[in-house]
Amino acid sequence: MISVKNISKRFGKLQVLKDFNLEFEFGNSYALMGPNGSGKTTLIKTILGMVIPDSGEITVGGQSVKGNVSYRKKIGYMPQIGHYPANMKIGQLFSMMKDIRPEVDSFDLELYESFGLEEMKNKALGTLSGGTRQKVSAALAFLFDPEVLILDEPTAGLDPIAVEVLKTKIKKERKNGKLILITSHILSDLEELTNRAIYIFEGEVFFSDTIEELKELTGESRFSPAIAKLMQWTLKKKTTNPQLSHV
Numbered sequence: 001m002i003s004v005k006n007i008s009k010r011f012g013k014l015q016v017l018k019d020f021n022l023e024f025e026f027g028n029s030y031a032l033m034g035p036n037g038s039g040k041t042t043l044i045k046t047i048l049g050m051v052i053p054d055s056g057e058i059t060v061g062g063q064s065v066k067g068n069v070s071y072r073k074k075i076g077y078m079p080q081i082g083h084y085p086a087n088m089k090i091g092q093l094f095s096m097m098k099d100i101r102p103e104v105d106s107f108d109l110e111l112y113e114s115f116g117l118e119e120m121k122n123k124a125l126g127t128l129s130g131g132t133r134q135k136v137s138a139a140l141a142f143l144f145d146p147e148v149l150i151l152d153e154p155t156a157g158l159d160p161i162a163v164e165v166l167k168t169k170i171k172k173e174r175k176n177g178k179l180i181l182i183t184s185h186i187l188s189d190l191e192e193l194t195n196r197a198i199y200i201f202e203g204e205v206f207f208s209d210t211i212e213e214l215k216e217l218t219g220e221s222r223f224s225p226a227i228a229k230l231m232q233w234t235l236k237k238k239t240t241n242p243q244l245s246h247v
């Protein structure tokens with residue numbers, strides 16, 4: 001389980017995260033939503049230890065992440081934009097990653113193979129198309145069969161076949177009991193892949209509960225209109241709505 005307790009983060013004058021409290025449990029898949037610049041990636045990066053919060057505490061499996069890097073082995077991360085050494089070849093990157101974790105003896109190469117990366121192993125990373133780079137990022141996130149998967153805009157830039165391959169893999173891993181956190185602006189993907197919704201707005205957690213609860217609260221039977229209603233509420237600044245007391 002990942003626990004985010006009273007996390008705040010400011011960049012200069014901009015308060016990006018205000019006193020965030022969230023719990024992420026295994027076997028669940030979380031849709032992390034909010035407008036551009038609302039702090040989704042910043043939240044992810046604080047969980048990964050790539051951004052240090054100003055206050056609060058994050059624990060992974062009960063252990064504080066502060067001053068502890070070993071917990072990151074439990075997490076597979078697919079960044080919004082992967083940056084790789086331009087002259088390195090795809091095959092070399094995967095060999096290097098495997099060498100970094102000599103204690104791991106079985107790797108999950110399902111995406112590597114389904115995406116045809118083996119056939120492209122001699123291509124330099126600097127020459128890849130945006131979609132192929134995304135495939136590399138996805139295959140790396142799943143490589144060590146991590147307990148937790150954090151996927152930042154995972155389907156962006158992928159062709160329709162690759163999108164289906166990745167979605168099938170995400171669903172399979174959730175069934176295997178993994179904890180999955182996905183940010184995306186593609187609501188149909190989130191509806192298909194997740195069972196819990198987190199909506200953040202202007203640095204605050206506006207909603208965090210099951211998708212069923214979201215539908216009930218908004219009076220909408222479908223996911224997209226339910227999210228649209230949440231967005232309308234945020235725009236009217238209805239953050240004090242008593243119905244949202246569980247936020």
Ligand SMILES: Nc1ncnc2c1ncn2[C@@H]1O[C@H](COP(=O)(O)OP(=O)(O)OP(=O)(O)O)[C@@H](O)[C@H]1O
Nearest residue numbers: 011012014016034035036037038039040041042043
């Ligand atoms: N290292 C940084 N230094 C200064 N400001 C930053 C930094 N990282 C993020 N920000 C700012 O924090 C805010 C939140 O950014 P973040 O990337 O977390 O948003 P997001 O919700 O992921 O957006 P998007 O939907 O566009 O991906 C933005 O205003 C961004 O410019």
